[in-house]
Amino acid sequence: MPVKPNIVERAAFYTFDAAPSTILDLAGLFAYQAVSTANELGLFQPLAKQPYSPQELADQLHLQERGLVTLLEALAAIGYVDVANGRYKNSKMAQKWLIEDAHFDAEALFCFWNAASRDLSPHMVEVIRSGERPFDFYEWVEADPALSDWYQRMLMMNAKMGGADVVKHLSVPTGNTRLLDVGGGHGTYTTLMCQKYPLLHGTILDSYAGLETGRQTVAQNNLQERITLQKGDMFESAWGEGFDLILLFNVLHQFDLDTGVSLLEKAYSALKPGGKVAVLDQVAGKVSGSATNALIRLVAMQYYLFADGRVFSRDDLTHMAGKVGFGTIQFHNLRNLPGNSLITAVRQ
Numbered sequence: 149m150p151v152k153p154n155i156v157e158r159a160a161f162y163t164f165d166a167a168p169s170t171i172l173d174l175a176g177l178f179a180y181q182a183v184s185t186a187n188e189l190g191l192f193q194p195l196a197k198q199p200y201s202p203q204e205l206a207d208q209l210h211l212q213e214r215g216l217v218t219l220l221e222a223l224a225a226i227g228y229v230d231v232a233n234g235r236y237k238n239s240k241m242a243q244k245w246l247i248e249d250a251h252f253d254a255e256a257l258f259c260f261w262n263a264a265s266r267d268l269s270p271h272m273v274e275v276i277r278s279g280e281r282p283f284d285f286y287e288w289v290e291a292d293p294a295l296s297d298w299y300q301r302m303l304m305m306n307a308k309m310g311g312a313d314v315v316k317h318l319s320v321p322t323g324n325t326r327l328l329d330v331g332g333g334h335g336t337y338t339t340l341m342c343q344k345y346p347l348l349h350g351t352i353l354d355s356y357a358g359l360e361t362g363r364q365t366v367a368q369n370n371l372q373e374r375i376t377l378q379k380g381d382m383f384e385s386a387w388g389e390g391f392d393l394i395l396l397f398n399v400l401h402q403f404d405l406d407t408g409v410s411l412l413e414k415a416y417s418a419l420k421p422g423g424k425v426a427v428l429d430q431v432a433g434k435v436s437g438s439a440t441n442a443l444i445r446l447v448a449m450q451y452y453l454f455a456d457g458r459v460f461s462r463d464d465l466t467h468m469a470g471k472v473g474f475g476t477i478q479f480h481n482l483r484n485l486p487g488n489s490l491i492t493a494v495r496q
């Protein structure tokens with residue numbers, strides 16, 4: 149849980165500016181370190197079952213007791229563990245999200261962001277100074293199969309949490325229908341669509357590494373007959389034609405506006421007349437919730453660091469789709485993915 153100031157501290161930090169709030173940002177960094185360290189040490193699993201004294205837990209996990217106590221006290225202060233009579237157990241929040249929730253993949257989240265903080269974040273200053281990146285994001289991700297899997301699983305987490313809401317807004321005509329999922333990597337969205345529409349056939353276009361996680365998703369859901377994995381570069385490879393629905397989910401934010409338009413043009417050509425393109429992405433601008441707004445802006449900074457990416461506004465996305473000739477452009481808000489919108493547009 150982020151460090152939570154009480155009413156007096158809130159007044160000091162936020163209302164009267166009596167203390168530098170930067171200290172709370174630093175606390176957020178330290179809190180992240182505490183939780184990701186605890187996750188890597190495997191602390192939350194035993195603490196899910198019963199309360200432990202530090203000594204019992206240190207013995208079980210082969211840790212040095214004094215270090216463990218320091219970590220447990222920090223975790224108690226930020227709401228991940230509860231302590232009573234010198235014994236620790238998971239808090240309700242940690243139990244819910246780190247142990248019981250079927251979709252929240254803490255390992256993928258921490259491992260991906262730890263790697264990004266180690267290898268990419270140190271370049272932030274030089275990237276903002278020069279606009280040049282000394283790395284290619286996907287070469288970096290894909291050079292390590294474990295990192296590539298954590299990356300895809302982290303994206304999959306959003307897909308599992310918000311997928312039902314997304315699918316609800318995407319109808320396809322009855323009969324044999326065809327879907328193309330560009331940059332669909334882990335395959336969750338195409339899988340959910342195929343589960344909803346039994347006659348639908350899907351193609352997922354992504355890099356070889358991106359498709360590795362998708363291959364597992366498709367096999368686990370026994371959809372090998374209906375989902376084709378197409379390895380290729382979305383700019384260089386032909387997308388085919390005659391599709392009813394094309395997904396561009398979390399793809400446009402990696403590029404500038406002109407590149408986005410060129411991808412939408414490719415989608416337009418690959419759709420049947422009357423077919424739909426669906427874009428899922430964060431949308432900047434009128435966002436209700438200051439935490440959501442801050443998260444969008446902070447994520448946009450990561451997109452910029454990684455690959456000159458950005459979060460587009462509603463006007464940008466409407467302009468891009470309109471420029472290509474799409475009509476009936478609609479924005480759908482997603483309750484389970486705050487800050488994200490699903491945009492659908494129809495080929496004339």
Ligand SMILES: C[S@@+](CC[C@H](N)C(=O)[O-])C[C@H]1O[C@@H](n2cnc3c(N)ncnc32)[C@H](O)[C@@H]1O
Nearest residue numbers: 303331332333354355358380381382383397398
């Ligand atoms: C941010 S992820 C989005 C994954 C998925 N669509 C989702 O919404 O969760 C972007 C995906 O695009 C793929 N990708 C990026 N550049 C690509 C390219 N030039 N050609 C093919 N796939 C690419 C990545 O491998 C990754 O799976």
